Amino acid sequence: MTDNARFTQPDSSATVSSQHYWLMKNEPDEYSIDxxxxxxxxxxxWNGVRNYQARNFMRDDMQAGDGVLYWHSSCAEPGIYGIARIAGNLRVDASQxxxxxPYYDPKSPPDKPRWLMxxxxxxxxxRPLLIAELREQPELSNMRVLQKGNRLSITPVSQTEWECIIGLLEGC
Structure with missing residues (x-):
């Protein structure tokens, strides 16, 4: 199910110019920014996504070149630890x-797979940009990752939120 129309070869640029932005969570002991x-x-x-809304973001909305805030979760100090970009190559997640x-899904048949990567x-x-510092920024008050009960591994980030975060990171 590779969607070659959406695949682009990554470039070596250290900047992201995109109209869409995302926050993607990963556990640092599994796959850190390092x-x-x-x-x-x-x-x-990016495999192991087992939430339909997050899967649908990957399938329907994410495009090669989109900016990504790389979030470390399930750790002592959750927060943003890196910048990445969507490189494309949407395909079936074989781990299901x-x-x-650990991401096996016995209810996902090979002829109709549920999960993508x-x-x-x-x-x-x-530098680590932790939750407490993010909460201090009025521009980030509606950011999904900061809302109570939000557990999605992939969430959209507005352009205003992206610019605020990049500004915080460049100001150090």
Whole structure:
């Protein structure tokens, strides 16, 4: 199910120019920004998404070149630890079919797979931008990741939120 029309080769640019922005969560002991930066071409297949809304963002809205805030979750200090971009290559997440994989889904048949993945390219590590600092910014008051009960692994980020965060990171 590779969608070659949406795949673009990643460039080596350290900047993101895009009209869409995302926050993508990953556990640092599984795949931190350091792991991503050390990967060949700094690319990783973003797999293991098991929420329909997050999957639909990947399938319907994410485009190669979109900016990504790389969030470390389920750790002592959750927050933004890097900048990445969507590199494309939307495809079926094979982990859903492997009973030995933690992301195995016995209800997902191979002829009608439920779960997708795509490639994300790490661009740079940033200083940790933690929840407390994000909450201090009025421009970020509506940011989904800061809302009570939000557990989605992928959320949209507005252009205003993106610009505020980039400004915070460049100001250090």
């Amino acid at each position: 792991h991503a930066l050390a990967a060949p071409d700094q690319l990783m297949g 079919f492997d009973p030995a994989d 795509l490639d994300v390219q790490a661009l740079r590590k940033t």
